[in-house]
Amino acid sequence: MKRSLSHSPADPIRAAALPFLADPRSLDPLLDWMGEASIVLIGEGSYGTHEFQQARISLTRRLIEERGFTAVALDTDWQLARPVNRFVRGRGRTTEAAEALASLGTYPSWRWKNADMLDFIGWLRTHNDALDPTRQTGIYGLNLFGIDSIREQSLTLLDRVAPLSAARLRERSSMPPGIAAYLPMEMNAAVKEQLIARLLRHHHALVEAVMQQREVDTDDYFFLVENARQSRSAEDYYRSLYLDEMSIWQIRATHAANLLDALLEHKERLGSAKIVIWTHNVLAGDNRAVEDPANSGLSLGQAMRERHIAETYLIGQTTDHGTVAAASGWDFPVERCRLPEAPPGSVEALFHQSGLPRLLLNLQGDDDAVEQLREPMQERIPGAILSGEVPMISVRLADQFDAVLHFDETRALESI
DSSP: OOOOOTTOTTHHHHHHOEEOOSSGGGGHHHHHHHTTOSEEEEOOSSSSBHHHHHHHHHHHHHHHHHHOOOEEEEEEETTTTHHHHHHHTTOSSOOOHHHHHGGGOSSSGGGTSBHHHHHHHHHHHHHHHTSOGGGOOEEEEEEOTTHHHHHHHHHHHHHHHOHHHHHHHHHHHHSOTTTGGGSOOOOOHHHHHHHHHHHHHHHHHHHHHHHTOOOOSHHHHHHHHHHHHHHHHHHHHHHHHHHOGGGHHHHHHHHHHHHHHHHHHHHHHHTOOOEEEEOOHHHHSOGGGBOOGGGOSOOHHHHHHHHOTTTEEEEEEEEEEEEEEEBSSTTOOOEEEEEOOOOTTBHHHHHHHTTOSEEEEETTSOSHHHHHTTSOEEEEOOOSBOOSSOOEEEEOHHHHOSEEEEEEEEOBOOBO
16 A cells, blocks of 8 residues: 655655666665765664565675674574584585574574575585685674573473463563563572573583684684683673573673673784674664663664774665565474564654665754654564564664665565
């Protein structure tokens, strides 16, 4: 259904926006806007949208080929990303892209185990094969080592001793960062301490198993050193997870920022410290632009801006309607779900009113569109589970991101 374009509030958007086509060359203006940025965060407005993944891959390929980027950091478990890293760099025994992606099968598995990602890591393997190992591009996880495996350990224990808390943890795990942090866990202190002790034992066992390996490859050595560092910070993370819900996402964002700094130092020693990060809009954006008190914690985009203001560039992606890969409940199979039109007053609805099927918008200019987007508006932040009303936050989009890509109608990822 087309909304009227006459006397539309979207007139400034229509005047400032650039068309964005499937041709990767339509990204030329975006590459010009980001200048010499060496830390590029590319967000997504859902965990299961084909167009978001395709645009992110197109931009990442150009950053690798034309700008010398040598690291792609995913919002996934540090250790589980390692088989993918070894595959794209021609290390280890895995020779098939699908086999390498199998390591990223934790829930929601479709976020990384999809046809678009399969094509991307196949391309990256071919790209790397022609390069010296020090110039190859690797794939890395941002989350604390073992967190996905440890989450499953948590649920197994809680199902026995505190089933209501298990249900709440599943609910928290399915939500985008920020919203989940403000759901209280509601379990007694003895159960929390028992859970933390068990998680730490499991974490240290995972680290010890990896540390027994004897690798000589520079990236594998970096993995081992980083594993040891993460082990030292594990207790703080798990205590925040169950004892101090208000700080969990701040600790998680700080951990990811510390890891990125370590990765930048590692890549600098090899000759090119340039990283592109793939994560949800909520983490990719600057949380200082979020108006909701319940979502005022630190985001990764904010942390990197604060640490590397001149080198950091933040990109968001939005859609108005279509289909999306999501589940109707925790651990339920992925479905092709309908994403309804965005509600009036939202960023997505404003972009829809422009009448443009796809648009690219520079949020660092001084035009009327940027001034309009510096006012608080609602932004949708769907998570892995799509049932009922889609979560929303109030943001100043022009302060949250440096640029935004909007796709008016989108379709679901193809899970593999």
